[in-house]
Amino acid sequence: MNALKHFLGTGFYSGLIPKAPGTAGSTVAVFIIFGIIYAQVYPWLLLFLILTSLISFWVTPYFEQEFGNDPELMVIDEWAGQSMTFIVISFTGNLQTDIIILLTGFIFFRIFDILKPLGINKLQNLEGWFGILADDLLAGLYALICLKTLIFTWPNLFGMT
Structure with a gap:
């Protein structure tokens, strides 16, 4: 069972x-x-967001026991946060436009996840699975707000008119 927890x-x-x-984990999530x-x-x-959040909850005790508090190698929480970034984004069906949207959302998420502004750092400091997951979900929410605002304000950047 621990091998499955480690893999996921x-x-x-x-x-x-x-x-x-x-960043590597977020990249894999963007491909999914x-x-x-x-x-x-x-x-x-939405199912991906829920599933990755539940998996994060399930594997956190194993990772904390084996690797310490909030280990870097556990990235399933990044998957959940990265999926939060796109949860209400309207994709166009145009491959080029959708790739630009994905890359922009990826960059926004990584900025918020790395810098941890606007209360994200406080959430990360909470103990256990909640702190590990909540900071990434909030980073994803901030990235979503920025991405949605950018698409609404400057749709031409994404080839939308």
Whole structure:
């Protein structure tokens, strides 16, 4: 069972990348999200958010026991946060536009996840699974707000008119 927790918690082992495991994990999540939007099964994005959040809750005790408090190699929480970024984004069906939206959302999420402004850092300091997951979900929410605002304010940046 621990092997499964390790596999899922590390985001299919993407969290084992020695430099920037959170970015590596978020990158893998964006590819999964791309698959969901490309297949146009948008409800699966909500399912992905819920599932990754539940998995994060499930694997956190194992990771904290084995690797200490909020270990970097556990990136399933980044998957949940990254999916939060796109939860209510309207994709266009145009591959080029949708890739630009995904890259922009990815960048916004990584900025908020790394810098941890606006209360994100306070959430991360909470103990256990809630703190580990909540900071990424809030980073994803801030990234969503920025992305949605950018799309609404400057749709031409994304090839939308």
